[in-house]
Every structure is written in structure tokens, then in C-alpha cells.
Amino acid sequence: MDYQEILFDVDTKHVCTITINRPERMNTFTPTMMDEFKHAWLRIAEDDNIHSVVLRAAECRAFSTGVDVNVGVKKVSNIWSKREPGESLGPKANKVWKPVICAVHGLACGGAFYWLNESDIVICSDDAEFFDPHVTFGRTAALEPIGALYKMPLGEVLRMTLMGNDERIGAATALRLNLVSEVVPRAELWDRAYELARIIAEKPAAAVQGSVRAIWESLDEMRTVALARGQSYCDLGNPIGMAEVEAGEMKKPDYVVR
Numbered sequence: 001m002d003y004q005e006i007l008f009d010v011d012t013k014h015v016c017t018i019t020i021n022r023p024e025r026m027n028t029f030t031p032t033m034m035d036e037f038k039h040a041w042l043r044i045a046e047d048d049n050i051h052s053v054v055l056r057a058a059e060c061r062a063f064s065t066g067v068d069v070n071v072g073v074k075k076v077s078n079i080w081s082k083r084e085p086g087e088s089l090g091p092k093a094n095k096v097w098k099p100v101i102c103a104v105h106g107l108a109c110g111g112a113f114y115w116l117n118e119s120d121i122v123i124c125s126d127d128a129e130f131f132d133p134h135v136t137f138g139r140t141a142a143l144e145p146i147g148a149l150y151k152m153p154l155g156e157v158l159r160m161t162l163m164g165n166d167e168r169i170g171a172a173t174a175l176r177l178n179l180v181s182e183v184v185p186r187a188e189l190w191d192r193a194y195e196l197a198r199i200i201a202e203k204p205a206a207a208v209q210g211s212v213r214a215i216w217e218s219l220d221e222m223r224t225v226a227l228a229r230g231q232s233y234c235d236l237g238n239p240i241g242m243a244e245v246e247a248g249e250m251k252k253p254d255y256v257v258r
Helices: 031-046 109-117 143-146 152-168 171-176 186-201 205-218 223-247
Strands: 006-010 017-018 052-057 062-064 100-104 107-109 121-125 129-131 182-184
Touching: 006 031, 006 100, 017 186, 052 062, 052 186, 062 109, 100 109, 107 109, 109 143, 121 186, 129 152, 129 182, 143 152, 152 205, 171 182, 182 186, 205 223
Parallel strands: 017 052, 052 100, 062 107, 100 121, 107 129, 121 182
Antiparallel strands: 006 017
16 A cells, blocks of 8 residues: 555564654544555554554644544445444554554544554653543544543543543643653654664564453453463463574663662
8 A cells, every 4th residue: 555644664673663644634534544554554463574563643733633524534324334433543453463652742632542542552742632522522422532441540531531622631640640651752752662662572572462462352351261361372472482582682681670
């Protein structure tokens, strides 16, 4: 696919970088971008040369303000064939178990949560602001806040949803609420996201992807069922992981964990 609204790059460190690239429209998504993300996630899932992913957005005031309201999403005549945008935009909805590090700057609201909710690590710049404006404009907020419940406390998700466009979650509060795991100066955001992706990409890919899959799939299962499935993934992945470690050199950390 010849991408028009995203940038896609894979480097020699096995890191793929996807850049949402509509800065002139606050990096909002369109049906074209949804198709491009669906294609990109499939490409990532099937390419064993890709070990980790950085998801970022072109420089402007926003990481993304959701759907482009001037364009909308695809309309279908059969209501039973209708699908939510997150099925195209989110990595986990597309069965991608390569770790995704999401780097958020500026405004991130509404449909941007499709990316935030399904990324494995989310970091942001100190100017980031998160909110969900749906109810302010008379639209039910359901899909994005439901996804956010797996990262944020219920009360905070409800507050974000009900306050709509009248309140924003700043970077420091997002860190406290576990919406993000790290806050950095904006000038350092992309480099830090890449650094995390590179470190992860150096680890045995089978072990990393098996771990990501086991943890995410456990969210849809009862505890005992999740543990049983997790054990089967250990049985499948560990022999492969050991072979990967033996094939390369074990890297010693340059720091001491206390």
C-alpha cells in the first residue's frame, strides 16, 4: 500500500516507526487512515524483522483529536455490518503482539484513545493534555472510555467522560492515573520512545511477543483460565526463547537494580 496519511519506517534495529501524518488537521483520522493502519498492523504482525513499534504523531498542537468530523467514518447500509473504528486503528484489535510504545504530545482526545488504550507503553511530553469531548457535543462516549478502564480507575474515567470538553488531564495527572508511565520534555519525546523500543527489540522476540499476548488475552478471561493459557504459552515460547538467547550474546545491563 502507498500510504498517504501515515509514515511507515523499519530500521536496522528491528524497530518500526509509525507516524500519524495529518498535522494540518490535528492528526485526525479518516477512512483512508483507518485502512492504512489496518494494512500496517498486518504488515507488522507478519514481518519477523520487526520486533517493536513506536507510534507517534506529526508535529502540531495535537497527537490526535480523534476522527476528522468533516470526513467522518465509512457508512454502511447494513447495521449488522457496522464496525467500530478501533478495529482498524488499534494494534491489539489486529492481533499485533509486537510491543507498541506510544509517544503522545499536545492534545489527545476522543478517538485518540483507540491508540492509547491498546499500546503497551504510553509516554507523553510535559505539554500533553487528555480528554474526551463526546458528551459535550451530544454524543455518547462508550468505546474509548471503556477501553481506558483497563488503565485508569473507574472514577477518573467517569470524570473524564462526564466533564467532556470542560476539563483536561495534564501530563502530571496522567502519570498519577497510570494513563502514561513516563513524562518527558517535548523535545526528548521521540528519542525516549525510540530508546524504549530499541531496548525491547534487542530481547528475544518469541519471549517478548508471547508475554505481550498472554497478558493482553488474560483481560478477557477468568483468572484460572488465563493462568492455564499462560502456562501453555510458556511451554510454547520458552524453548524458542532459549534458542534465541543461545544464538546471540547475553547483554548485561549497565545499571544495578536495588
